[in-house]
Amino acid sequence: STTGESWSLTLTIIYSKTDFSNPKSGWEAKVVEFFKDRLKEKDAHTWVPSLNDVPLHYLKPNSLVKFRCLIQDMFDPEFFMGAYETVDPSTNAKVLRCGRYKDVTECGVSLVDFNSRNTVTAERQTFYCVPIPGENPWVKEISSSLFVNAAPYQARVVPSTSYAPTRQKRSYEEDDMDDMDTQPQKQREPHSGINSSQGHTEQHGNGDCKRQETEAPSSQTASASHLDLNFPLPGEKGPSCLVKVYEDWDSFKLNDTLEVFGILSVSPALSALADEKDASSSILDPTESMETAEEQRVHSPPASLVPRLHMLYARPLPHNNPLLPSATLEDNSAFLSSTLSEMASVRAELLTYLTHVLLGDALAAEYLILHLISNVYARRDVLPLGKFAMNLSGCPAAALYTQRFYQIIQQLVPSSFYLGMSLQNMNQMRLVPKKDYVANRLVSGALQLARNTFLFLDETHLEQGQLDTTGVRNVTALGNLISWQKVDYDFNYHQMEFPCNINVLIASEGRSLLPSDCQIHLQSQVSPPNMEEYLSNIQLHPQTSSQLNKFRIYLSVARQLDYSISDEMTKSVEDDFVDMRKDDPQSVSAEDLHRMLVVARLLSLSLGQTSLTRDSWLRAKHIDMLRRSRMEQHQCVNGNEP
Incomplete structure (x- = not known):
């Protein structure tokens, strides 16, 4: 069967048949090509x-993960060290080994010959x-x-008996004593100056699966409290x-x-060596460490918390919908x-569902x-084309409507984030990533999001x-994100400007203080006394999960x-x-035309049409006219609202 382990075995076989000292052999490209082909x-x-x-x-x-x-x-x-030579102290036998896709040298009882002419120093990048x-x-579950x-029976994951995170902090001597007790048929291997990840694999080979299952997460939690994993949200x-x-x-x-x-590399030696500055010779990087303690x-965080992954191949993800x-x-x-053949019918079903969610307002639905399928498809100079930030005003403040509404959207989109714009959040949250020069890292912020995230x-x-200084900076950052689809780190x-592609929806009672491409005022068909009962009856899930998957x-x-x-059509x-x-001439501006063209584009795509038709253009003009007349009507009733 094609499993992570069998592919790793293939890599081992490739290692054994390759002359690593010859830079012209091109074996690296062949390895990558082999794995790409197998994965297809x-x-x-x-x-x-x-x-x-x-x-x-x-x-x-x-193993391959x-x-x-x-x-x-x-x-x-x-x-x-892309290639290095080991010497057996008892026989003086020399073996040329590969350091690519590894963190720790593998030499067993042998020693690395740092003066060998066959040593090849190479460079790699770390992300x-x-x-x-x-x-x-729902994305994670699916x-x-x-x-x-999909996995064949042999490939399904069982607790690894080759690596027990809970035992890392114990000395290697204690581990060896355990192995002497539990595996008397194995002779104790003498230590060498170079840690062998294969050696550790064997030493931990008789761990108790049940113990690992129960203890590993707790030890991870304990260690995680001392280490900031730098998640944006x-x-x-x-x-x-x-990586x-x-x-x-x-x-x-x-x-x-x-x-x-x-x-995957999770050698306990990585964690041990991070604490032992004098053990730097065991790592494949032959240079002296120039890093500060904080850096x-x-x-170099513990491998049990932040594993190393040696990239063979990476596939860009245009989306993360499984x-x-x-x-x-x-x-x-x-x-x-x-x-495409079903898009018009699915759209009609989704429109009915969202109309129900939006308190009976079909135009807002x-x-x-249109907002949910919007996407920055190109940039002209600084102008992002295709964005469609939406301000849904008129949201009832009672009965936690906005939270309920967000939970429903959460069931439809792969990635999303809810940001309550309270004074405390605005003044205290870090929205914009910031460079920490002491630790030499980028400290993440809540606006460091993947493309097509729903905000x-x-x-x-x-x-x-x-608003204090942080609050003003955060509100400014949100405004720039909406207007220009960029975040200034x-x-x-x-x-430094970083372009982004994030769908921003602003729910507000009156008109938002933030800019938007389109404001629509919610016209609830539900009377206030029945609001709480109505909201409690809104199903988070439509009729069936298959219906939800269609959406x-x-x-x-x-x-x-x-x-x-x-x-x-342009003419x-x-x-x-x-x-x-x-x-x-004042009734329709160039800005209005631009918005109608965006609406027409999204309307066409929502029907599964990849080019603009006359009907879609007329429909876009019609719904924009309905929206604008509603806004004018609302402003007449609430004349003091901006």
């Missing part, structure tokens, strides 16, 4: 255990990666079930990971979302055509669908009070579709614009 076979990638779904203490060291993640930080490049921020529970259902769980990149690291950018396939703590095929839509024409800003929490002496697929596919406008739109301005 019959959805083999679904058989690979994931760090997102499987607890770390269930995974075997040096995958990790769905966001690049939170990029550390400085590091040197390592600090975290699980995709705000990934919703991803996990896909692995369990509060309350996040899951492993962070140091070692060997090829084309310039092709990756901060905040990219990836699925990384690589060799070393951040860059219900869609892993291949791009263009490469999966059968899935795309069947989905229409705009909410729900709840202004019904606003109260009277004074704080590098102390300067700011999830629909929203993700609509966001990824290509779109175009023919020359004929028709221009003529319409001229006609609209004939009677009253």
Whole structure:
């Protein structure tokens, strides 16, 4: 069967047949190509255990795993021994070994010959990666079930008996004594100056599975309290990971979302060596450590908390919806055509459901669908094209409506974050990432989000009070995010712009204090005395989970579709614009035209149409007219509202 272990065995065989001292052999590219090809076979990638779904203490060291993640930080490049020679002290026999895809040298009783002419010093990059921020529970559940259902029986994960995190803090002598007691048939191996990860694998080979299952999480929790894992959002769980990149690291950018396939390294020696400065010779980096204590703590955390993953191959993730095929839509024409044929009917069902959620307001539900499928598809200079930030005003403050509303949206989108805009949150939260020069890392903020994350800003929490400097900076950052789809990271002496692609919905009672591309005032069809009862009856789940999955697929596919406008339709739109301005030039501005074109684009995509038709354009004009007349009517009633 094709499992993480069997693929790692393949890597071992490749190692044994390769001349690492010859830089022209090109074996590295062949290894990557081999794994890429194997992962494409019959959805083999679904058989690979994931760090997102499987607890770390269930995974075997040096096996193939995958990790769905966001690049939170990029550390400085590091040197390592790409090839090194070991010498057996008793026989003087020399063996050339490979240091690629490893953190710790493997030499057993032998010693590394640092003066060997065959030593090859190479360079690799390290990315600090975290699980995709705000990934919703349904994504994790479906991803996990896909692995369990896809993996052959032999590949299903059982607690690893080769690595017991709970025993790391004990000395190696104690471990050896345990092994002498529990495995009398094995002779105790003498220590060498170089730690062997294979040696540790054998030494921990007789651990108690049940003990590991119960103890590993608690020890992890205890250690985690002393180590900031730098997750962008509060309350996040899951492993962070140091991903070692060997090829084309310039092709990756901060905040990219990836699925990384690589060799897992959780050697206890890494944790031990982090505490022993004089043991730096055991690590494959032959250079002296120039890091400060704080930097070393951040860059060399315990492997039980922050495992190392040596990248073989990384797949960019245009989305993190596990219900869609892993291949791009263009490469999966059968899935795309069947989905497109159902889009109009699924849209009608979703519209009915969201109308119910939005207190009977069908127009607001229409705009909410357009908002949920919006996407920055291009940038012209500084202008992000395709964004559609929405301000839903008129939200009832009673009965926790906005929280209930967010919980329902959470069931539909893969990643989301709820931010209650209370005075305390605005004055205390760190929204913008900031560079820490002492620890040499980027301290994350709540706006360091993956593309297409749904950000729900709840202004019904606003109260009277004074914004301090942090509060003003946070509100400014939110305004820039909405208007320009960028976040200015704080590098102390300067700011650096990072583009983003985040769907922002602002729920408010009156008009939002933040900018938006479209404001629609909620017209509730529910009378206030019945509000609480109505809200309590709103089902978080529609009729069935299959219905919910239809909605999830629909929203993700609509966001990824290509779109175009023919020359004929462009001329028709221009003529319409001229006609609209004939009677009253002030009635329709260029900004209004731009918004109507965005609405027309999203309306077309929501129906599964990849080009603008006359009907869609007329429909876009109609709903925009309805929205504007509603806003004018509301302003007449509430003349004092801006």
